[in-house]
Amino acid sequence: MDQQTGLMSLNMSPFDLSPGPEGSGSGGGPSGASQQYVPQGAAYQCPPEQQSFGYANLDASYLFPTGAGGEPGAYLPAAGTVCDQTDTKDVIEELCPVCGDKVSGYHYGLLTCESCKGFFKRTVQNKKVYTCVAERACHIDKTQRKRCPFCRFQKCLDVGMKLEGEFKYIYKSNCFSAVRADRMRGGRNKFGPMYKRDRARKLQMMRQRQIAVQTLRGSLGDNGLVLGFSSPYAAVPVKQEIQIPQVSSLTSSPESSPGPALLAAQPQPPQPPPPPAHDKWEAHSPHSASPDAFAFDAPATAAATPSSTAEPTSTETLRVSPMIREFVQTIDDREWQNSLFGLLQSQTYNQCEVDLFELMCKVLDQNLFSQVDWARNTVFFKYLKVDDQMKLLQHSWSDMLVLDHLHQRMHNGLPDETTLHNGQKFDLLCLGLLGVPSLADHFNELQNKLAELKFDVPDYICVKFLLLLNPEVRGIVNVKCVRDGYQTVQAALLDYTLTCYPTIQDKFGKLVMVVPEIHALAARGEEHLYQRHCAGQAPTQTLLMEMLHAKRK
DNA sequence: ACTCAAGGCCAG
C-alpha cells in the first residue's frame, strides 16, 4: 500500500532545474530579473518529517466540528452561526496560515502575518521566480519560512492568498485587487464585505486545513474520518512544473493590464470563467431581483431546446413549495465557479506546466469541501450525529460531485474546457467524470436524458438531497431521521414535477431512475481515482483521498 | 476623524 518507493524516483523530475550554488546573502537582483533562490546550503533537503503535504487539507474537525460540550454533532451550527461566534479579535489572534506567525490583518484576501504579506507582495510585484531544491514540499513555519521561497509562495497560493485581479470576477471592476498592478497606494479595497463573510468560512477552513496537517503529522489515524494511509510521506505529488522564467519586466498600466503583472510571460490571457449563471432557475421567477441574473450565459442544453411548454412558468414557479425554494437558496453556484477558477488560476500561476491530473484532484477536493460545507448546513442533515453524517457523505460524495457537474453544465453553461493561466488546457468535463475520459459518452447520455426531462435547478437540488439522505446506507443510527428527510424531499419533488411539469409523463419516476445511473458512473470514477491514488499519482492527505479510503474500510 | 489594507522604505 505504500507508494513511497516508487514515487521517490518519479519525483526526480526531468524538469527540475538544479540550481547552481548561489550566494544567498547580499544583493537581490534588480527587480524583474530572473532569480533562482537557493536556500542556504545549496543542497538543503527537507528531512522527511518536515515535509508538508502538497495539498494537505484533511480535517475531520472542520467537517464535523464538535460542540462546546464535546458532543459531536448533537448540534451543528447552521451557516452563519460559526461566523457570529468568531469575533474579529479572536480571528486577529489567529496564526498566519502560511507560517504560523502572528497575524497582522487581512492581506491579499487572508489573515496573514506581516512578513508573509511582504513576501507575497514582493514576489508578485517583482515577478520572482524561485526554485525548490528539495521536493517542493518544504515545511513552512515561522523559523523556516526563509529557507524555501518556492514552497513558501506555493503555500501562500495554496492557503488562498489572492493574486491581483482575481477579485475582478466577483466585483467586475479593475479597481479591486490584491497586489495592485498600478501600485496605487492607500485606499481600501472593496472586498471588505467579502472578508467579513468569509472570515469564518473560507479562512477558517483553510486554517483548519493547516492545523489538520499538523494534527495528522502527530497522530495519524487517531482522529480522522478514516485513515488508511500507510505513511504520511507516501506519494508526494508528482509534478512536472517549471516556474516561468522572467521574460521582461513589463510595466503594466492598470487599464491595459487586466491580469497580474506576471501575466507578461504567459502565452495568452487568462480565460475568464464563464459568467456565473447561478440564477437560471430564479431568472424565471418574478422575484428575481438582479437583472444580472439574465445577463449570464443561457444554459447550454436547455437553451438549445426551446422549452416554452415544459418549463415552469412564472405562475407555476410561484406554486413551488417553500421548502424547494429554500433548497434552491442553499445553492451558491457563483461561489462554486469562483472557487473553481480561483483555484485553477492560483495553481497555475507562475507555472509552465502543471500535472493536470493532480490539478483535477485538487479541484475535486475543493469541490468536496464545498459539498460537505453545503451538507453540513442543510436541514435534515445538520441535526444528525456526526457518525451518521460521515456515513451519508462517504456514501454519496462522488454521486454529488457528478450531479453537481451535470448541474453546472446544464444550468450554468460550464464549458468542457478552459485555458489555464499558464496556457495549458484544462479539461473541465473530467471533473464530472472523476477523471475517467471514457465515461464521457455515458455522462453525455445522462445529461441528454436529463435535458429531455427538462431537468431544472429545483430538480437538481432535490435529487442531490435524495443522494445525500440515503436511508439505505449501512450503519446509520438515526435511520428514521434520514428516511424522513428522504421521503419529505421525495414528496416535494414529486409535487414539484407534477405541478410544474404536468406535460412530462412521469418526470418524477424518470428522475429517480437516473439516480442509480449517476451512482454507477460515480462508482467507476471512484475506482479510477483510487487506482491512480494507489499508483501514487494523486495528491495524498486530501479529503478526496480520505473519502476514497473510507468506502474501502 | 477613523479604519485598515494596500504600497514603500530601509536597517539588518
Add this chain to the structure above:
DNA sequence: CTGGCCTTGAGT
C-alpha cells in the same frame, strides 16, 4: 532578501 514600521487614501 527579509520583515517591521511607515505612508497613503478610499470607505465608513
